Amino acid sequence: MRVFVAGATGAIGRVLVGQLVAEGHQVVGTSRREEGVAGLKAAGAEGVVVDAFDAEAVARAVAAAAPDAVIHQLTSLSGGTSADNGRIRRAGTRNLVDAAAQAGVKRIVAQSIAWAYEPGDTPADENVPLDIGAGEPRITTVNGIVALEEAVREIDHHVVLRYGQLYGPGTWYERGGVADAVLHGDSTDPAAKFLGGLPPNDAVSSFIHVTDAARAAINALEWPSGTVNIVDDDPALAREWVPVLATSLGAPTPEATTGRAPWERGATNTLARSLGWNPQYPTWRTGFGIN
Numbered sequence: 001m002r003v004f005v006a007g008a009t010g011a012i013g014r015v016l017v018g019q020l021v022a023e024g025h026q027v028v029g030t031s032r033r034e035e036g037v038a039g040l041k042a043a044g045a046e047g048v049v050v051d052a053f054d055a056e057a058v059a060r061a062v063a064a065a066a067p068d069a070v071i072h073q074l075t076s077l078s079g080g081t082s083a084d085n086g087r088i089r090r091a092g093t094r095n096l097v098d099a100a101a102q103a104g105v106k107r108i109v110a111q112s113i114a115w116a117y118e119p120g121d122t123p124a125d126e127n128v129p130l131d132i133g134a135g136e137p138r139i140t141t142v143n144g145i146v147a148l149e150e151a152v153r154e155i156d157h158h159v160v161l162r163y164g165q166l167y168g169p170g171t172w173y174e175r176g177g178v179a180d181a182v183l184h185g186d187s188t189d190p191a192a193k194f195l196g197g198l199p200p201n202d203a204v205s206s207f208i209h210v211t212d213a214a215r216a217a218i219n220a221l222e223w224p225s226g227t228v229n230i231v232d233d234d235p236a237l238a239r240e241w242v243p244v245l246a247t248s249l250g251a252p253t254p255e256a257t258t259g260r261a262p263w264e265r266g267a268t269n270t271l272a273r274s275l276g277w278n279p280q281y282p283t284w285r286t287g288f289g290i291n
């Protein structure tokens with residue numbers, strides 16, 4: 001298949017490009033930087049320099065690629081603000097979906113998140129409504145997700161992947177990453193605030209390794225239209241996973257505490273597994289050890 005990967009140099013994108021090329025797909029990936037395109041070519045893909053906020057450039061790039069499918073892995077998290085990330089979810093997705101529609105692309109797979117569900121006491125499946133009643137700052141994230149998912153559903157064949165907390169190479173949770181710095185008492189990275197100091201409390205998170213996140217995007221090219229949580233089998237209390245992460249990074253464990261935000265509930269993967277997705281890292285308990 002000919003696949004256009006928007007955000008091909010990100011934490012998921014670069015693994016995804018490698019997997020697609022290895023399986024014989026023709027890949028056109030995007031980056032805003034010439035170095036990014038050079039990396040894509042070295043990985044066996046074609047590359048195009050494009051800014052997601054430049055609607056005409058996105059339209060030209062997608063039309064020139066003439067893909068069978070678009071995979072949307074654009075985020076703007078390196079700069080550390082949820083406003084930036086909300087903007088790329090709204091405006092970047094709008095431009096990409098318009099470009100795909102104009103080019104006659106009938107298939108899209110897009111990255112969303114599995115922690116935008118409304119409050120509850122058990123891990124959320126895909127039928128739980130999004131948390132549109134949240135206050136600031138959370139509502140900025142939720143609104144971005146709502147806009148992204150609604151736009152993606154305009155393409156005939158669409159799969160929205162609601163990913164859990166991403167870990168593995170290139171993520172905040174790798175050795176030397178943001179979580180490592182926070183646990184060692186250095187939280188000067190702008191992304192550190194997304195992690196909230198990593199208190200070992202009652203918050204429940206669902207994790208996903210980048211390898212399994214990328215594999216799901218390839219599998220989803222063949223799935224029926226819909227919305228699918230891509231999380232591991234093991235939603236976990238921060239009280240359980242923070243100490244394991246700290247130990248694997250050689251960091252002290254922060255003092256245990258109680259409480260959680262009502263929406264910190266994790267998510268289930270029953271639907272993804274029923275579609276044949278089979279994660280290589282079914283639990284963060286073993287996955288954290290391999291960075």
Ligand SMILES: NC(=O)c1ccc[n+]([C@@H]2O[C@H](COP(=O)([O-])OP(=O)(O)OC[C@H]3O[C@@H](n4cnc5c(N)ncnc54)[C@H](OP(=O)(O)O)[C@@H]3O)[C@@H](O)[C@H]2O)c1
Nearest residue numbers: 007009010011031032051052075076077078165166171172
């Ligand atoms: N589900 C999750 O938990 C989740 C999901 C994604 C990311 N993250 C975290 O976020 C951190 C940073 O993510 P990341 O490394 O993937 O980087 P990122 O800065 O969020 O960028 C992701 C991709 O989007 C592209 N991009 C960003 N802004 C763009 C724009 N205006 N126009 C075109 N392309 C644009 C980037 O391309 P160029 O920079 O090459 O232009 C890159 O390919 C990671 O450490 C990861 O832990 C978490």
